[in-house]
Amino acid sequence: MRVLKYLLQKEFLQIFRNKSMLPIIFVMPILQLCVLSFAATYDMKNTNLYIVDKDLSSHSRELISKFNGSPFFTVKEIGFSVEEAEKEIYKDKIDAILVFNNDFGKSVDLKKGASVQVLINAINASSAGLYNAYISSVIQDYNRKVSASVREVGTGTPVHFVQSSYLHQFNPEMKYIPYMLPGLLVLLVTVIGLFLSAMNVVREKEIGTIEQINVTPIRKSQFLLAKLIPFLVIGFFELGIGLSIAAFLFKIPFLGSVWLIYLVAFVYLIAILGFGLLISTQTNTQQQAMFIAWFFMVIFLLMSGLFTPVESMPEWGQTLNILNPIAYFIKVIRMILLKGSGFFDIVNEIAILTVFAVSVVSIAVNMHRKVA
Amino acid sequence: MNKDVKVIKVKNLCKKFGDFTANNNLSFEVSKGEIFGFLGANGAGKTTAIKILCGLSYPTSGEISVAGFDVYKQREQLKRNIGYMSQKFSLYEDLTVFENIRFYGGIYGLSKEVIHRKADDLLKKLDLQHARNKRISSLPLGWKQKLAFSVAIFHDPEIVFLDEPTGGVDPVTRRQFWDLIYEASREGITIFVTTHYMDEAEYCDRVSIMVDGKIEALDTPAKLKEDFNAVDMDQVFLALARTATNVE
Numbered sequence: 001m002r003v004l005k006y007l008l009q010k011e012f013l014q015i016f017r018n019k020s021m022l023p024i025i026f027v028m029p030i031l032q033l034c035v036l037s038f039a040a041t042y043d044m045k046n047t048n049l050y051i052v053d054k055d056l057s058s059h060s061r062e063l064i065s066k067f068n069g070s071p072f073f074t075v076k077e078i079g080f081s082v083e084e085a086e087k088e089i090y091k092d093k094i095d096a097i098l099v100f101n102n103d104f105g106k107s108v109d110l111k112k113g114a115s116v117q118v119l120i121n122a123i124n125a126s127s128a129g130l131y132n133a134y135i136s137s138v139i140q141d142y143n144r145k146v147s148a149s150v151r152e153v154g155t156g157t158p159v160h161f162v163q164s165s166y167l168h169q170f171n172p173e174m175k176y177i178p179y180m181l182p183g184l185l186v187l188l189v190t191v192i193g194l195f196l197s198a199m200n201v202v203r204e205k206e207i208g209t210i211e212q213i214n215v216t217p218i219r220k221s222q223f224l225l226a227k228l229i230p231f232l233v234i235g236f237f238e239l240g241i242g243l244s245i246a247a248f249l250f251k252i253p254f255l256g257s258v259w260l261i262y263l264v265a266f267v268y269l270i271a272i273l274g275f276g277l278l279i280s281t282q283t284n285t286q287q288q289a290m291f292i293a294w295f296f297m298v299i300f301l302l303m304s305g306l307f308t309p310v311e312s313m314p315e316w317g318q319t320l321n322i323l324n325p326i327a328y329f330i331k332v333i334r335m336i337l338l339k340g341s342g343f344f345d346i347v348n349e350i351a352i353l354t355v356f357a358v359s360v361v362s363i364a365v366n367m368h369r370k371v372a
Numbered sequence: 373m374n375k376d377v378k379v380i381k382v383k384n385l386c387k388k389f390g391d392f393t394a395n396n397n398l399s400f401e402v403s404k405g406e407i408f409g410f411l412g413a414n415g416a417g418k419t420t421a422i423k424i425l426c427g428l429s430y431p432t433s434g435e436i437s438v439a440g441f442d443v444y445k446q447r448e449q450l451k452r453n454i455g456y457m458s459q460k461f462s463l464y465e466d467l468t469v470f471e472n473i474r475f476y477g478g479i480y481g482l483s484k485e486v487i488h489r490k491a492d493d494l495l496k497k498l499d500l501q502h503a504r505n506k507r508i509s510s511l512p513l514g515w516k517q518k519l520a521f522s523v524a525i526f527h528d529p530e531i532v533f534l535d536e537p538t539g540g541v542d543p544v545t546r547r548q549f550w551d552l553i554y555e556a557s558r559e560g561i562t563i564f565v566t567t568h569y570m571d572e573a574e575y576c577d578r579v580s581i582m583v584d585g586k587i588e589a590l591d592t593p594a595k596l597k598e599d600f601n602a603v604d605m606d607q608v609f610l611a612l613a614r615t616a617t618n619v620e
Contacts, residue, residue: 002481003478003479003481005478006474006475006478006479007475007478009474009475009478010467013467014464014467017467018466207460208458208460208461208462209462209463209464211458211460211462212456212458212462212476213479215426215428215451215455215456216451216480217451217452217479217480218479370428371428371429371430371447
């Protein structure tokens with residue numbers, strides 16, 4: 001134990017003497033959370049529309065005014081030529097084109113069933129889906145009004161509509177920040193934990209002090225534990241900053257227990273730091289360690305469900321995710337914060353992360369060589 | 373020096389890396405308190421042998437015991453009883469002089485009181501009290517080397533291994549460094565030192581000269597000069613090293 005104390009004392013001194021360390025610890029989380037929370041948005045604002053109105057009837061104008069009045073759309077231009085409109089799409093100035101043919105107004109009046117053509121820039125399939133849904137809902141809305149007034153005028157009988165309505169449980173307003181922010185918190189502690197630990201042991205190899213350590217009777221487990229504990233503390237601290245920003249700045253819901261988040265973070269960080277140390281013990285330069293850490297980071301992250309739903313991945317991808325610690329933590333932190341899930345709801349994930357943590361740390365200790 | 377007590381016993385030490393034989397059948401013994409010079413050109417296999425004796429590397433074959441402990445089975449006890457100063461500078465540049473001393477003292481299990489007392493003595497002896505709270509990175513190389521040596525023997529090991537400890541240091545500082553070595557030897561610490569400087573070889577009680585992984589000569593400097601009919605160790609070394617094929 002006393003040996004561990006001296007090792008830890010040295011690690012902490014070194015960490016806080018590193019000039020780039022304080023910005024990493026304090027500035028990075030704030031910047032990352034604030035910038036990404038606003039930037040990584042699924043909300044659709046400012047969809048640029050080009051409207052080709054060959055009809056110029058009161059009906060087409062009414063529908064156009066509905067788009068004009070919506071906060072989600074900006075009607076950039078109204079013209080008469082589809083070709084002209086398409087040119088704007090090529091220039092990426094326009095996200096969608098609405099085309100009214102010259103019989104639109106007449107068809108509405110005659111109750112023949114009028115149609116509007118919608119052309120969408122679908123380079124990004126998921127935003128194209130969203131444009132489609134938003135545009136359709138505006139048209140539906142108009143549709144109901146028109147058919148109601150038309151029928152009332154025609155038959156004089158009241159018209160009943162069956163409308164389905166949704167209640168989005170746990171995130172009723174479908175806000176993206178409560179959804180993204182917990183995931184970004186995971187990203188934050190993972191980046192810091194993985195990189196700091198991956199660069200650490202290998203740094204001692206590069207400067208040559210590892211040899212001096214290896215001729216001492218220090219146990220491998222003591223040495224690696226002393227490397228792991230400081231980063232665990234830093235990770236906890238980062239998580240604390242991140243959760244405070246989430247709570248006080250973004251006011252995202254905190255339905256579950258913060259202690260439970262910390263419990264999960266504890267096993268999760270040990271797994272991530274153990275993995276970082278494993279990389280560090282198996283590489284010879286910081287550059288190698290950096291690239292390997294980056295490689296795994298990108299794979300784990302893109303498959304984790306932070307930006308894209310895990311459920312839409314192919315089955316083999318979902319199966320691979322069994323081995324992805326980031327996926328578990330993102331899932332669990334969202335459950336705890338947004339749904340208020342308790343310990344027994346996430347006990348499986350905790351168990352799996354614990355298995356990861358124990359195995360990866362034992363592998364790291366085992367693979368670390370005091371003797372060549 | 374106590375010639376009856378052998379603290380290093382090496383019999384038929386071999387170390388191979390694939391086809392390359394770095395150490396070919398080395399056999400020697402070192403007495404307690406002796407200053408043993410381990411000489412050889414670059415690539416002769418000195419560092420390989422020193423790493424095996426320190427428990428940093430496994431031998432391919434041979435019987436080796438250091439400070440009474442077997443290098444195969446008792447590495448941890450062995451490590452407790454040796455000190456090592458490597459070619460690469462081994463103190464932490466971002467820690468202060470005292471923090472380095474405290475760290476190395478601490479991991480050898482010395483108590484806080486002992487560490488403080490010995491650190492004070494050591495800094496006084498090296499005349500480095502004023503630098504106690506300075507970072508290692510701010511010290512001149514000569515001071516660093518002396519400090520590294522003192523830290524390597526801080527836990528009173530039986531043997532200290534020095535792998536080219538005076539590389540890149542001016543002659544005056546080298547002389548001071550050797551004063552420290554003599555002092556440690558007088559206190560009963562066995563010194564196992566590799567060097568490139570032949571004047572330093574003259575300071576050793578006995579010298580072995582390695583060529584191509586083999587020990588070609590082993591005796592006192594005076595006896596070697598006599599055998600090779602040489603005026604100084606330089607000539608002895610050149611006479612032997614010319615036969616080498618593994619030179620870098």
